[in-house]
Amino acid sequence: MIRNVLGSLIALAGAASAVLSPFRDWYDGRAGRDYRVRDLFGGITATESGVLVSILLPFLATALLVIAGAVLRSRLVVALAGVVTLGFTVLWMVRQGQAAGSLAVAGDGSGLQMGVANALAGGLLMLIGALLMRGRARRGRRSRRERKPVEPYGAPAADQVDTWPPTQEPGMSVQTSPWPEPEADPYTGPDPRDPRTRVPHPADDPRDPVHPPHPPHPPHPPG
Template sequence: MLRNIFGPLLALVGAVLAVWSPFRIWYGGRQGSDIRVDDLFTGAGATPADAALLGSLFLPLGFAALLALLGVLLRSRVAVGAAGVLVLGVTVLWMVRQGQSAGSLTAGGDGLDVGVAAAVGGGTLLLLGAAVMPGRAMRRYGEPSAPPSEAAYEGPASYPEPYEPETYEPEPTLREKPLAPPDAGHRPDDDDTLTLPPLPPPLPGRPPG
């Protein structure tokens, strides 16, 4: 929570110092808005020629402040860090060119003044803000945001048992039926022979017939 507030706050303060520094005295009573951007590359930092506002040190420092503001809004640590590097780079390069032109650098009086200190402080705060503020959470390609929970899947409570067809057993035919053993007095149902009752015994003293 502190990083979400403290980091952007440092970056904003650094951006304000960076854009405010060109309107302060840098060296020998000259403001940063009077120093031409060309002096950073030609080494004529001590030339008395004044520069237009957009052709002075305000141009790179103002651009750095705008880049830092966009970095804070987009939560981009890279943008804020690049703004800090730009502010410090411009300041250090001007100091080198000024030292080459004047032969030496002095602080206070006719030397380095509050404008240089504001620029150095602004660039340092921008770098600290980039290091402290949290960056945007980047998600890898194809990575799911959260694993699916078991509650989200509503499947069937139980699966039906597989269907098993009933086995058909044919009834045995007549040929397959076992025959009952022959029994006295038992006649099969399919026997169509005529059975006569036995003759009575002959009377005694009477010839048969």
């Protein structure tokens, strides 16, 4: 945010310098507003120019581009304004050099003067302002970062953790597994009713001295 504001202020200062430059002398005591825009493409002439059709026109357009770029926080628009300003200034210098035979800087005001310096400085300030600006943030990337939950220590998101068994809701079955629970196995020991697997009791052994077998009951006398 601070870089955008600082870059916009520098670019606006450059736009102001470029717009004011045609009202100052450019070469040999001739102001920039006296040069027609068409002279930049067809050659410099001594014909006077109106203000709205002079070299001031492209500088006004670049100033509007700088204002739009500062509002939209667009580095590309601001940089384009700086390139256009420098381009028109350099083109004028080429045409003026062709018309005068050479370009010179003289102390008596017969060569390049402060108007050209203001135009060049304005274009450079626009480029510097564009470099300082950060531009607009990408909303798509920021929204994806905001939607994606960040868990501490690299833990997965809460919606990615498998929870089993699920929480029982009112009216739901108590069974939580998708498969029926196996029934308990019945007793698998030896069947006491099976003579083949029946364990003999010590009392059933006739040779047991501790538990002798019971003598048979005498028959009842006939009554």
